[in-house]
Amino acid sequence: MSELMAPEQTVQEIKRLVRQLQAEGRSDLLLKAIGVPLLEELRIEAAKSKLSRLVITEDYRFILADYHKEVELQPVHKAVYLLFLAHPEGIEFKRLADYREELTKYYTATAKGADRDKIIEGVDHLVNPLDNAINEKCSRIKKTFLDMMDEYTASYYIISSHTQKHFEGSTRIWYERLKIITLPRELVISTARWG
Secondary structure, X not given: OOXXXXXXXXXXXXXXHHHHHHHOOOXXXXXXXXXXXXXXXXXXXXXXXXXXXXXXXXXXXEEEOOOOEEEOOOHHHHHHHHHHHOOOOOEEHHHHHHHHHHHXXXXXXXXXXXXXXXXXXXXXXXXXXXXXXXXXXXXXXXXHHHOOOOHHHHOOOOOEEEEEEEEEOOOEEEEEEEEEOOOOHHHEEXXXXXX
């Protein structure tokens, strides 16, 4: 029976094998060996060193603490962002009406002193599946983050698409088109009362 390698030796062997496959132009086999789930896990691990903590202050300012920058968003954008931060499992846009009360709470909190009727009207637009308001707000949030950082880093902060495949029995397949923020939640620090 062969002796187990020390982790450091294993790393050196993996590096050697990776270089060999790359030299042979077989990145396809490398990807097959690693697998997509592990690749995504490695991507997140690599990004953690570049990702900033997102601090949400008591007065709903969004600060990227490690970049020493404030994320400048309007109250409605902050409300949408808080909703998706509070739901790391994701939300389908077509089901936003199920989150009307929660979204109203966030909008009321971020738009201190705003007219209640205006807030309700704004939320009605956001949760209406026939209205494009939610897409417009998500686009604005995305642009704000892209103006502050590279596309790869921004992909963790923006509200992005994630499709989940479901099997019902053996014949029916359906897809859940979720919108999520992939930022690891341990990087979100809040003194505001939203979650």
